[in-house]
Amino acid sequence: MLPFDFFRYTLKSVTAQRLRSLLTATGIAIGIGAVVLLTSLGEGLQQFVLAEFTQFGTNLISVNPGKVTTHGISGALISNVRPLTIEDARILKNIPQIIDTVSVVQGNAAIESGGRQRRTTIYGVDASAARVWRFEVAAGRFLPDDPPRAARSFVVLGSKVRRELFGSSQALGARVRIGGELFRVLGTMESKGQMLGFDLDDSVYIPTGKAMALFNRDSLMEINLLHSAGSSSTTVAEQVKKVLVARHGSEDFSITTQEKMLEVLGGVLDTLTFAVGAIGGISLLVGGVGILTIMSIAVNERTGEIGLLRAMGVERNQILALFLGEAVVLAAIGGLAGLGLGVGGSWLCSLLIPALPAHTSWSYAAAAELLAVVVGLLAGVLPARRAAALHPVEALRAE
Amino acid sequence: MIQLRHIERVFMVGEEEVHALRDVSITAEAGEYIAIMGPSGSGKSSLLNILGLLDRPDSGAYELDGTLVSNLDEKQQAAIRMHKIGFVFQFFHLVPRLSAFDNVALPLVLSGVKPDERQTRVSTALAAFGLGNRARHRPDQLSGGQRQRVAIARATIMQPSVILADEPTGNLDRSSGIEVAEILEELNHQGMTLIMVTHDPDMGKRSRRQILMVDGRVEGGKGEDRSP
Ligand SMILES: Nc1ncnc2c1ncn2[C@@H]1O[C@H](COP(=O)(O)OP(=O)(O)OP(=O)(O)O)[C@@H](O)[C@H]1O
Numbered sequence: 346m347l348p349f350d351f352f353r354y355t356l357k358s359v360t361a362q363r364l365r366s367l368l369t370a371t372g373i374a375i376g377i378g379a380v381v382l383l384t385s386l387g388e389g390l391q392q393f394v395l396a397e398f399t400q401f402g403t404n405l406i407s408v409n410p411g412k413v414t415t416h417g418i419s420g421a422l423i424s425n426v427r428p429l430t431i432e433d434a435r436i437l438k439n440i441p442q443i444i445d446t447v448s449v450v451q452g453n454a455a456i457e458s459g460g461r462q463r464r465t466t467i468y469g470v471d472a473s474a475a476r477v478w479r480f481e482v483a484a485g486r487f488l489p490d491d492p493p494r495a496a497r498s499f500v501v502l503g504s505k506v507r508r509e510l511f512g513s514s515q516a517l518g519a520r521v522r523i524g525g526e527l528f529r530v531l532g533t534m535e536s537k538g539q540m541l542g543f544d545l546d547d548s549v550y551i552p553t554g555k556a557m558a559l560f561n562r563d564s565l566m567e568i569n570l571l572h573s574a575g576s577s578s579t580t581v582a583e584q585v586k587k588v589l590v591a592r593h594g595s596e597d598f599s600i601t602t603q604e605k606m607l608e609v610l611g612g613v614l615d616t617l618t619f620a621v622g623a624i625g626g627i628s629l630l631v632g633g634v635g636i637l638t639i640m641s642i643a644v645n646e647r648t649g650e651i652g653l654l655r656a657m658g659v660e661r662n663q664i665l666a667l668f669l670g671e672a673v674v675l676a677a678i679g680g681l682a683g684l685g686l687g688v689g690g691s692w693l694c695s696l697l698i699p700a701l702p703a704h705t706s707w708s709y710a711a712a713a714e715l716l717a718v719v720v721g722l723l724a725g726v727l728p729a730r731r732a733a734a735l736h737p738v739e740a741l742r743a744e
Numbered sequence: 745m746i747q748l749r750h751i752e753r754v755f756m757v758g759e760e761e762v763h764a765l766r767d768v769s770i771t772a773e774a775g776e777y778i779a780i781m782g783p784s785g786s787g788k789s790s791l792l793n794i795l796g797l798l799d800r801p802d803s804g805a806y807e808l809d810g811t812l813v814s815n816l817d818e819k820q821q822a823a824i825r826m827h828k829i830g831f832v833f834q835f836f837h838l839v840p841r842l843s844a845f846d847n848v849a850l851p852l853v854l855s856g857v858k859p860d861e862r863q864t865r866v867s868t869a870l871a872a873f874g875l876g877n878r879a880r881h882r883p884d885q886l887s888g889g890q891r892q893r894v895a896i897a898r899a900t901i902m903q904p905s906v907i908l909a910d911e912p913t914g915n916l917d918r919s920s921g922i923e924v925a926e927i928l929e930e931l932n933h934q935g936m937t938l939i940m941v942t943h944d945p946d947m948g949k950r951s952r953r954q955i956l957m958v959d960g961r962v963e964g965g966k967g968e969d970r971s972p
């Protein structure tokens with residue numbers, strides 16, 4: 346039998362039962378699709394998440410009020426929790442390895458200018474924030490280093506807020522109203538894009554003291570610490586803890602180092618990868634069982650044909666090859682569909698999240714298709730062996 | 745030439761031995777036309793299966809065109825089935841998903857004949873069997889008589905020396921049965937040995953020689969020519 350004829354014969358057997366073959370191939374398609382998606386996004390996803398979380402710098406530690414027990418952040422509302430204060434931040438700055446601190450208060454408020462109004466996120470921060478978070482000022486400058494209690498009413502606008510309020514007209518020096526108080530625009534920021542769905546450009550920055558007054562609170566929501574590149578975040582965190590426990594009397598705050606955060610995120614990513622991998626694996630298994638089932642049915646249905654082929658001089662191992670070939674063709678079709686799914690899926694992902702690099706390498710695609718073929722071979726062995734073992738006379742009698 | 749000598753075939757059904765063939769010896773010259781007749785269960789199909797190398801006798805010798813084929817291994821027997829023997833079955837045994845053309849071409853495909861040679865040989869055969877305009881039809885689009893003609897075209901496309909037909913007209917009405925018999929007889933005229941199992945006495949009478957099987961034995965001697 347010529348190789349081309351062999352291929353044509355098996356393909357024809359598969360296409361003769363179009364719907365059945367399609368359904369059988371679906372399991373393999375989903376499995377291979379998941380595998381391809383994983384390999385296409387896997388590398389890029391790690392890099393993407395790392396880039397997302399280090400865009401504010403790498404040596405950051407954040408301190409929040411309240412003890413974090415799980416991964417959720419409990420509010421600062423628990424009664425026996427002493428609030429974090431600007432004074433805490435000032436004292437933490439005395440730790441030698443700590444270069445800078447940012448006292449953060451955050452909330453939502455309307456910002457208004459020349460009849461235009463917009464609800465936006467207000468960040469109360471120190472002058473150090475631009476440095477610590479690596480924000481680039483587009484025009485003007487960032488907040489001045491005023492004493493916390495006597496900060497002047499300056500505001501720095503995120504790029505989106507500037508665009509919405511001022512359009513193409515000059516924003517620097519203009520007066521805007523936030524919660525009833527007038528602020529002078531001192532600077533505007535470069536576009537920073539989104540981080541995990543938060544629009545960083547749709548926010549404005551005012552001095553911490555002003556924000557505390559605005560939101561009517563006398564404590565901070567967070568203190569960000571920048572430590573020197575040479576120091577270990579764990580050691581610094583230990584020192585921060587010692588200082589604060591001494592001041593507060595107990596550990597009524599929680600410290601998150603960036604390392605820890607990345608670790609947690611890495612764990613989440615690993616879980617995600619594992620889940621998609623498991624779905625892929627299970628689909629391949631189910632697909633394989635599907636092929637085994639459908640090939641067993643095919644052998645039963647086509648017993649007469651097997652007898653005929655034997656009568657025409659086809660040997661046992663050729664019967665074996667024919668049915669193995671059919672299983673492989675089924676799996677290969679599923680595999681190709683899976684490649685399409687995987688490549689399409691990763692393309693869609695990179696369309697939705699432009700920063701997420703998706704790349705399917707040919708070698709991975711070929712390996713995935715090979716995997717499908719191997720699943721087909723394994724699934725086909727049993728039915729094909731049964732077909733080959735049939736006695737021609739018995740086979741011909743079945744009709 | 746076909747020579748069977750003292751062929752025995754015994755099936756075990758549970759504890760019981762069923763003698764399908766008992767000491768069967770038959771000689772058939774090349775180009776002969778033989779009808780095998782006899783009651784149901786007398787061993788006609790068993791005999792044909794041995795002749796077609798689909799089954800092995802428990803004892804005895806089978807010589808085909810000078811070769812002791814009963815001693816050959818699986819592979820060699822398969823090659824002989826492919827090149828020397830054509831089977832025609834009562835239930836046609838066409839591959840349902842293949843067109844008449846592809847069904848007839850199947851033996852050529854299996855033996856590795858190139859497509860362009862297949863094209864001419866199959867077209868010629870289909871035309872010769874009056875199926876020229878049915879080449880693209882699938883078996884379910886053909887009448888019983890047409891199906892059997894496709895099956896005969898397939899059985900003879902490799903130019904075998906022997907045609908073995910097990911009740912080839914058993915599933916057809918009278919007129920298409922006669923048509924099929926005439927086609928087989930024409931092939932016999934061209935030199936192929938024709939051995940046909942039939943229940944139908946009228947069909948049997950058409951042959952030059954009948955072999956009557958009863959209870960696994962060839963009735964009336966050892967299968968010598970009994971025709972007048
Ligand atoms: N595979 C088998 N296992 C057991 N017994 C068998 C087998 N094949 C045939 N036999 C028995 O051998 C005997 C001969 O069977 P065979 O099929 O050759 O008869 P036949 O003459 O072709 O009958 P029919 O005219 O009904 O087709 C029968 O008794 C049958 O039951």
Ligand SMILES: [Mg+2]
Nearest residue numbers: 788789790910
């Ligand atoms: Mg029979």
